[in-house]
Amino acid sequence: MTDPVAAPPLYSPARVRELLSTHGLRPTKSLGQNFLIDGNILRAIAEAGGAAPGVDVLEVGPGLGVLTREMALRGARVTALEKDERLRPVLAETLAGTDVQVVWGDALDFDYASLPAGTRVIANLPYYITGLLLSRFMAAPGILSATVLVQKEVGQRLAARPGQDAYGFLSALAALYGSVTHVRDVPKGAFFPAPDVTSSVVRLDFDRARPQPQTELIAFIDAALHHRRKTLRNNLRLVGHAPEAIDAALGRVGLRPDIRAEDIPLPELVSMAHHLDVIR
Incomplete structure (x- = not known):
């Protein structure tokens, strides 16, 4: 069996091209396949994500196994x-000598609620399903954090605060579950093939001591921020709330009738949901 420590670095552009050529592969754009070829960045991702001996790590989309092997060599228990x-024969080659468990199937069909408590997600996420996956991670009680490579624009939206240009539903959802830290930006040249956009590494930490948000609250926040430059009053009217009830709730929370949705802090949105009897 190949000694993974002695193997040449997987992130070398020449090695990536060799692996693809040997196995007759081409990156598939529809699957968001852009492989990391920068060793400094993959080490930074593993470090920021907390890949360490005995830590349960979930990776979505291992690709050629570059980041996967880095985390396994750090002692993490990687799924x-x-x-x-x-990619079966490629991963069989690149992960030889490690105890990584590869689960074959669509990440959108995986049961994230089955993950053990303390699991950390560390992944170069497929761009086309980033939002869906992040919402699954947030709702899974066993996942403690998610350190992910995403489009820079998505990273900005995740970390945005009320009143900032990038603020919206994704920002509020992340704040509802915990906190977001921007780790670093990643240039296009760090990938093969190079994507069309700059990427960012962000870390989401989930506060599992908080009660799970009710689905009704999440739907309310989504509706409230759906047209974020419109007034909150208009957005809530669009989903069926009576104008009189909205005005009364705005008064109780201490918000102006003409306040725009993008300017409202999360606690005030939650208070509005209470006063409109969306949640109790």
């Missing part, structure tokens, strides 16, 4: 979800 069956 990797991969949809592309063509």
Whole structure:
């Protein structure tokens, strides 16, 4: 069996091209396959994500196994979800000598609620399903944090505060579950093939001491911020709340009738949901 420590670095551009050529593969754009070829960045991701001896790590989309092997060599117990069956022989080669568990199938079909408490997600997420995956991570009680490579624009939205240009539903949802830290930006040249956009590494820490948000509250926040430059009053009218009830709730919370949705802090949105009897 190949000694993974002695193997040449997987993140070398020449090694990536060799692996793809040997196995007759081409990156699939529809699956968001952009492989990391920068060793400094993959080490920074593993470090920021908390990959360490005995830590349960979930990776979505291991690709050629570059980040996967880095985390396994740090002693983490890695489970990797991969949809592309063509990568079976590649991962068999690149993960030889490690105890990584690869689960084959669609990440959107995986039961995230089954993960053990304290699990940390560390992944270069497929861009086309980033939002869906992040919402699954947030709702899974066993996941403690998610350190992910995302489009820079998505990273800005996750970390935005009320009143900032990027603030919206994703920002509020992240704040509802915990906190977001921007780790670093990642240039296009760190990937093969290079994506069309700059990426960012962000870390989401989930406060599992908080009660799970009710689905009704999440739907309310989504509706309230759906047209974030409109007034909160108009957004809530669009989803069926009576104008008189909205005005009364705004008064109780201490918000102006003409306040725009994008300017409202999360605690005030939650108070509005209470006063409108969306949650109790």
